[in-house]
Amino acid sequence: MWRYIKGGISRRFLSTSCSSARGWWDHVTPAPKDPIVTVNEAFQSDPFPHKINLGMGTYRGDDGKPFIPQCVRDAEIKIQRCKLEESNCSAVKTKFVEECVKLAYGNDSYVVKEGLFAGVPTLSGTAACRLFAEFQRHFYPESQMYLPDPTWSNHHNIWRQAEIPVKTFHYYHPDTKGLNFSALLSDVKNAPDCSFFLLHPCAHNPTGVDPTEEQWREISYQFKVKNHFPFFDMAYQGFSSGDLDKDAVALRIFLEDGHLIGCSQSFSKNMGLSEHKVGCLSVLCQSTKQVAALKSQLQLMSHAMYSSIPFHGISLVAKILSDPDVEALWREEIKVMANRIETMRTTLRQYLEKLESSFKWEHITSQVGMFCFSGLTPDQVKQLEKVFHIYMTPDGRISMAGVTTSNVACLANAIHQVTRIHEEALSSCYV
Numbered sequence: 001m002w003r004y005i006k007g008g009i010s011r012r013f014l015s016t017s018c019s020s021a022r023g024w025w026d027h028v029t030p031a032p033k034d035p036i037v038t039v040n041e042a043f044q045s046d047p048f049p050h051k052i053n054l055g056m057g058t059y060r061g062d063d064g065k066p067f068i069p070q071c072v073r074d075a076e077i078k079i080q081r082c083k084l085e086e087s088n089c090s091a092v093k094t095k096f097v098e099e100c101v102k103l104a105y106g107n108d109s110y111v112v113k114e115g116l117f118a119g120v121p122t123l124s125g126t127a128a129c130r131l132f133a134e135f136q137r138h139f140y141p142e143s144q145m146y147l148p149d150p151t152w153s154n155h156h157n158i159w160r161q162a163e164i165p166v167k168t169f170h171y172y173h174p175d176t177k178g179l180n181f182s183a184l185l186s187d188v189k190n191a192p193d194c195s196f197f198l199l200h201p202c203a204h205n206p207t208g209v210d211p212t213e214e215q216w217r218e219i220s221y222q223f224k225v226k227n228h229f230p231f232f233d234m235a236y237q238g239f240s241s242g243d244l245d246k247d248a249v250a251l252r253i254f255l256e257d258g259h260l261i262g263c264s265q266s267f268s269k270n271m272g273l274s275e276h277k278v279g280c281l282s283v284l285c286q287s288t289k290q291v292a293a294l295k296s297q298l299q300l301m302s303h304a305m306y307s308s309i310p311f312h313g314i315s316l317v318a319k320i321l322s323d324p325d326v327e328a329l330w331r332e333e334i335k336v337m338a339n340r341i342e343t344m345r346t347t348l349r350q351y352l353e354k355l356e357s358s359f360k361w362e363h364i365t366s367q368v369g370m371f372c373f374s375g376l377t378p379d380q381v382k383q384l385e386k387v388f389h390i391y392m393t394p395d396g397r398i399s400m401a402g403v404t405t406s407n408v409a410c411l412a413n414a415i416h417q418v419t420r421i422h423e424e425a426l427s428s429c430y431v
Helices: 011-020 035-045 070-080 086-105 124-139 153-161 181-190 213-226 246-256 288-305 311-322 324-354 378-388 408-429
Strands: 117-123 145-149 166-170 196-199 229-234 262-266 278-284 371-373 397-399
Touching: 070 311, 070 324, 086 117, 086 246, 086 262, 086 278, 086 311, 117 124, 117 288, 124 153, 124 229, 124 262, 124 278, 124 288, 145 153, 153 166, 166 181, 181 213, 213 246, 229 246, 278 288, 278 311, 311 324, 324 408, 378 408
Parallel strands: 145 166, 145 196, 196 229, 229 262
Antiparallel strands: 117 278, 262 278, 371 397
């Protein structure tokens, strides 16, 4: 029973009653740490001066430092000349989404010309995925999401937090270190009709293994047969081939085949805007009536989740994509970034092969994009960290952006050492 005194409830009584109540958060336990966060924390706490971080998901230059493309600097100068008004902010956001859709499906795509897309700016690609998961939960509450095995670890967290059941489909073949295409198709065929699938259109994270154009056409065909919904998470456009249009071929094949498509886009990597958290979620529609309905729902849900995103990053991306000169510069810089990663792949493989390891390293150059799925075991990864101060996720994923001309020889030697120990251990079993 409450005790009132002049001016309100007795403070002494409140203190006594609260102290006798059970603890509100006694039942809350620590969440498991994300493996990438764990790697970066371990790297930061290591005092060794020549340590190597191969766990990051953003691009670095050959000096090992974050890279800001010149196109971003040029766009920065241009938008500073613009007068920021509330009406202009709304127009820039609309322009931003339109330019993102053009980048995904092509300037001449009918969905662009006819305005058959609903989209909103998001807090990078993560929020785009989370917003779509919320949209899926709201309008298809009995559905589930099929994720490739493996995929970016946070995909599982995103859909589970949205209370969408998660299943996986075959993708990577550990023996060939390539695509398990037959098993992938089998899973697509055997999934219930009208299932949701998440696909990486290019530079698959974490494996670096992409389907060929012919394989994408077969996947699209089987999706059409089963009436599955494709949701593409495009976080690394440009890093697979160095060509933005070539890296979007999967989406354009699915569009050509008549699919409605969901797409998450991020500019954290290919524009070096990690700290700006710029992303976009777009969903293709069959009519302008559907566009209006979907856009209103996405706006309502995004407002409840994060209201709006910082305007500066949107302005930068919109300017880069819409200004012909700045966009042309960006396309050239993407080639430079992709070529550097490809060069590091070639160099790492050459160093390893010169060391005459009995392991096969062809997959280092056959895989593409930011990541190399090395095939190293969790124990070997631990040895790299403990003995050589080289950090990567336990699954052996190497961020090729962390490999430079100054550390590639050391990395190759360290990998050779930990794999040679494994070879010798195996040999002793047969003596």
